[in-house]
Amino acid sequence: MPPALYTDLTATLRPLLTELHQTPDIFQTWDTHLELVAAGGLVVVKSKRAKGLVDSLFWGRAPRSSENKQLPEATAFAAIDRFLGLGAHLALSDALPEGAVLDEAFPHCAVKFSYRKKGAPKAQSLSMIFIGFNDEADAIAYAERAEGKLPLVMTRPLMADRLHEWR
Structure with a gap:
């Protein structure tokens, strides 16, 4: 079954x-x-607005470094935007099995986002772990290599307890 x-x-x-x-x-x-x-x-982008107050933190770590540094908001959002602009994305359906790691050759992003726009009847919520690829062919080849090793989403919508599409 394709991912x-x-x-x-x-x-x-x-x-x-x-x-x-x-x-x-x-x-x-x-x-x-x-x-x-x-x-x-x-x-890392962490931002919250509740009761009119905004609390935000933007930080990162350079490759092969153990030191975290604060990032400008624009830099952090630009990195996330580049990732979301990639040609194809797969998602994990659950946490990684013990000892399993994602291939660092492929960018991956954990997203936990809930919001309510002004005037909207209800809030929306998303909790996913995406893996990014240049195109669909790269994504499918990765899924074939990872079969049985990674819990990739095979059918949509994903609506598990911890990870889920918009709800």
Whole structure:
């Protein structure tokens, strides 16, 4: 069975995060935690707005470094935007089995994002772990190599307890 591709979901997530970065006033509330591992480096975006107060932290770690450094907001969001702009994405259906690691040659991003826009009837929530690829062929080849080793999503929508598409 071929893996489920998530290019459509990441294509809708990308402009939402751009809106959050550029025009946060259109959101009533949000709680976002993004962790991107790419090219051996790490970028983390944590931002929350509740009861009118915004608390944000943007930091990263350079490849082969153990020192975390604060990043400018624009730099952190640009890294996430580049990842979401890749040609294809797969997703994990569950936590990795003990001892399993994701191939560092392929960027991956944990996304936990809930928000409510002003005037919207209810909040939306997403919790996923994406793996990015240049194109669909790369994604399918990766899935074939990882078969039985990684819990990749095979059917959509993913609606597990911890990891889920929009709900």
